[in-house]
Amino acid sequence: MNYQKFLQTLEKLKRAPKREAVLRMLLRGLTAEETAKEMGSHPGTVRKQISQLYEDFGLKKDYEDSSSRVVSQHDQPISVKLVSKRDQLIDLFIKYKPEWVEGRTPDSVTIDPLTGIVPLDSPLYLPRTADDRCRQALTADRSERGSVPFIRIKGSQGMGKSSLLVRLRDFLEREENQVVGFVDLAEVSQDPEVLTDINLLLKWFTQAIADTFSESVDKLNPPPLEKNWQKEGSSGLNCTNYLEEHIFTPIKQPKTLLIDGIDEILGPDKPQNPFLKLLRSWNEKRMKVVSQSPIVWPSIVIAYSTEPYPELDIKGSILQNVGLEVELPEFNAEEILTLAKKYRLEWNPEQVHPLMELIGGHPTLVNQALYKISQEQISWSELESQATLVTGPFGDHLLQKFSILNQNTDLKHCFDQILGGETCKNEIAKFQLEKAGLIKIDNAGVKVRFKLYQKYFS
Template structure:
């Protein structure tokens, strides 16, 4: 971003104009991400208004659209947005759009935006040349319409699979989104939900870590009978939550569920039958079921039986076979962050499509830095340095850029201040450490492993630490090995667990 634009924004716009600009910017980014102009449409406009050759215009159009900062805006649209945000009063006076028109023209003169004038009354094409995010820091999930969400290749891949799976004559998609904790899985699920809804699909999003599921269900019982009872309660809860999610598509129909008796029909069979006949079958349109929070069942008595159910669905209920009837089951997408099968094969091995959710690249970090209004003259060098320090973790990168922009400090100063009192990073890391320290056996195991990270770490500890985000996994010579997520974590964990105990 041009630092001169930052000076213009701060010095040449009044405080009221700055607020107006923020509303305009949020609107453009929202529209660009949801109803973007096609490259063909924008190319045509550019050829007509800028006397460009078609090839040059197309290159320019691709550049603008890839930034996600281009959308149609009229003075009337801007006026409405300002009214909705309480920056001007609604009423007859505001039917005169001259103030909004003059404001847009003034921004163009100052080069804060570029306007491509179009014929008709739909609004001209406005491109932001300057933008600063002014909302609150992100503490977890990126809300659906938040401009800070950075699309990755995984977004498009999932959308393609869903689009294909929602066709009547095709097998359903079964996607397994896998990435370490705090890398944006839930944020992606939320966007896939919105994507499917726009395709007129019935969509349900189930969070196994949500309040509908009692945490007691995931604690291993003292006997097999107790575990069986908890398993049945878990499946019953799952059915009720699925019903709630798809309720608006069931009209007046209300499914009545009954629990099977042991020895008559298996819980898994009854569970599948109820969902198919009483929820999925009555809905005569494409369906999508998203399941978040899979991690909570890993390492528990629920792990194997529930994952086997998912495998059965994929193999027997979601495939389009020759001469078979229509498929009742929905497309299914699950999200998880940790491995749970290290010495044996997972029930989901070779089932469905695994989608790796990569961490941020240098270019994505630069793009996000631009949204925070940061000017890095060395560009990719700073982005690479921050990526290396935080391992490209989207959650940590967002926190870092927020602190750098709000405190107006450079990257090196941030690294020195990262664990100052009241730092968001310190609070984040303390939560992880406190959870580890609650289990003395886990704490001792972790301390031993920190001292020599190529040493053995038992399966139970791997799962527990990965769930907390303290470790993640990488494939080394076809062997899944645990590792500390980033430099920041390693520095803090060694300080807390090794230096204090030495």
């Protein structure tokens, strides 16, 4: 089986989460009986799933390995090694996806630099407390609460919001057997006209939700949106009514809608207010028990960056007091040490300290630093000397922060004061600087967030 066929087969398994779970246990070395016990299933059922897996990956039968043949003096075979289908499957995964095989992640596996979303199968992803909070909220007994969750994941850029969203989707589909829809508003940027017209935006948004759920539910066949969109009616009402009647009500099993890229619709010349008010109204009127009718709406999880706060002069939370707010934390020292080991660095806690002093526990910056040291073989002193250069490892990140300050005089003045050890009395500016990730406000006072920013902006 070639690599492309292997990936296609693996992708199809996402639609059969129980069979994928059996596969992972098979690769761990568990027997059918052990797998059945762990899954609470019947051994016969598991054996059928294992047989189907062998067929999926093109493993038809066991074969004799001639390289292991032992012969006598008369050239008669005494013993022959029989290569089982399980061994063949393990060999296939060692070749194409070694991180799935128990104890088989060889040093020869290439570590690629992380850019954007951390792939689901990457060993470099570190779960945090935010992962647990979201999972618990999305799997809690809804009958006792009289509502379904609305979760707001927020943080500055590079904190891992999108990577968390894709893992929530995988967890809900594979382990909770939920129907999950995923909409990325960043795709709207390909059509600028949509970003300036609330009717076009909500029409696009409604169709995107219908499409993503239709892909997950075979028998879901909603009517054409165009015929159900009243031109004289409210866009928000059109969107809400269509989704409730034709998408959410027909899906009887638990469901969740994940929305990424909220940043795209923010701005004075964009329809941010009516869009966000629509989300708020869903949370208040559709996702809670407010009548005798049952809740048919899905749980909703949205993710957005806090960088737009200063740019758009936002003085409070975008969706104040709506649902559960989950702000992504930085890595702590123990997590950085764990990540260093994944980069095959034999570090101790003393080596983590100067790294955290320079860049804190910012996930993107930490990964960039560890990649440089482990894969490009540069020393810590070399990394530190290059840290504030525009051509250095953190150049793009620093220019993005510089752009935020350069666009706002009040913000720049307040940051200058904090940079020089003075007191800034502009509370709004301090709030926005903190949301942009440039300063830290705690019981110890107000200070520049990282040594990296202190050195660069000085």
